[in-house]
Amino acid sequence: MKSVFAGNFDPDSAIEAAVELYGVDATTAVAYCALEAYVDRREADHDFWFRIFARLRGIPLSDSKH
Numbered sequence: 001m002k003s004v005f006a007g008n009f010d011p012d013s014a015i016e017a018a019v020e021l022y023g024v025d026a027t028t029a030v031a032y033c034a035l036e037a038y039v040d041r042r043e044a045d046h047d048f049w050f051r052i053f054a055r056l057r058g059i060p061l062s063d064s065k066h
């Protein structure tokens with residue numbers, strides 16, 4: 001399936017939008033986005049949202065797959 005979000009948003013804008021929309025629940029909302037993309041087998045979107053989630057949680061990621 002074609003990527004819906006990956007490539008269309010930069011990570012900083014996605015984080016800013018999530019925090020603006022969901023406030024203290026931004027990390028949870030982003031986790032749901034990553035989960036939904038995973039279930040839908042949208043790998044690029046899952047990777048995008050997972051990286052946003054990791055940044056919000058302060059989890060450092062290497063360049064390898066998670």
